Amino acid sequence: YFEQIQQAERLKTTGQMAAAVAHEIRNPLTVVKGFLQYYKEDPDLNGNFKRNFSLMIDELHTAEHVITQFLAMAKPDQEKLTNSVDIEMVMRDVTELLNTYGLLNDNNIDLSIEAGCYVNANHIELKQLFINLIKNAIEASPYGTAVYVTVEEEKGHVAIRVMDNGKGMTQEEVNSLGTPFYSLKSKGTGLGLMICYNIVGKYNGTIKYESQQGIGTTVTVRFPLK
Numbered sequence: 001y002f003e004q005i006q007q008a009e010r011l012k013t014t015g016q017m018a019a020a021v022a023h024e025i026r027n028p029l030t031v032v033k034g035f036l037q038y039y040k041e042d043p044d045l046n047g048n049f050k051r052n053f054s055l056m057i058d059e060l061h062t063a064e065h066v067i068t069q070f071l072a073m074a075k076p077d078q079e080k081l082t083n084s085v086d087i088e089m090v091m092r093d094v095t096e097l098l099n100t101y102g103l104l105n106d107n108n109i110d111l112s113i114e115a116g117c118y119v120n121a122n123h124i125e126l127k128q129l130f131i132n133l134i135k136n137a138i139e140a141s142p143y144g145t146a147v148y149v150t151v152e153e154e155k156g157h158v159a160i161r162v163m164d165n166g167k168g169m170t171q172e173e174v175n176s177l178g179t180p181f182y183s184l185k186s187k188g189t190g191l192g193l194m195i196c197y198n199i200v201g202k203y204n205g206t207i208k209y210e211s212q213q214g215i216g217t218t219v220t221v222r223f224p225l226k
């Protein structure tokens with residue numbers, strides 16, 4: 001538990017730092033990307049240069065994406081209103097958004113939801129939380145396997161589980177989750193879970209990972225019921 005508090009503090013400081021520098025970095029990036037996009041279209045540009053321009057633009061795009069994710073987290077709290085959020089609504093929104101993403105690799109999202117679970121939180125942040133968790137589950141899943149999402153009441157709490165039969169993780173990998181930039185994906189940012197841990201902590205929730213390599217992963221998020 002103490003480690004969780006330490007982790008939360010660390011994330012808070014990181015978020016504040018990021019907010020300060022992110023604005024300063026994003027603008028020049030956008031300018032440079034704009035110029036590169038413009039020059040890439042020059043008909044006199046030879047093929048090799050054109051490819052290099054595309055690479056540069058891609059890299060800048062990734063950098064922008066990292067900053068945008070950071071900024072979403074570092075936004076001041078007063079801009080995020082808290083009210084009674086229906087978890088069923090959140091999950092329906094999220095799965096609708098991610099269904100097409102799952103289709104790319106024939107991963108269905110299988111929903112099982114107990115109605116009437118309300119949490120004191122911000123709707124957009126809860127969406128962001130579950131988009132990240134379900135997206136990770138899909139990305140870990142082999143072709144054609146389902147991702148199971150369940151929502152149920154448990155002793156004054158709502159428990160939301162995201163289960164996949166994907167590649168799984170070692171205990172060491174599980175222990176690293178939530179560390180900024182920790183990612184084992186070639187195109188990953190390693191910021192998704194950091195944002196998730198932050199949102200869960202903010203609304204007095206808990207998050208727990210159970211995983212076995214080669215078998216799959218279950219992540220359980222619990223929030224106090226309203």
Ligand code: ADP
Nearest residue numbers: 136137140183184185188189190191192193217
């Ligand atoms: P990203 O998805 O950009 O890599 P995240 O913070 O969302 O960053 O996740 C960090 C890392 O945690 C991932 O790169 C992956 O290695 C691991 N991970 C997260 N969820 C799962 C899962 N369901 N199954 C296997 N590995 C996972």
Ligand code: MG
Nearest residue numbers: 132136192193
């Ligand atoms: Mg992710």
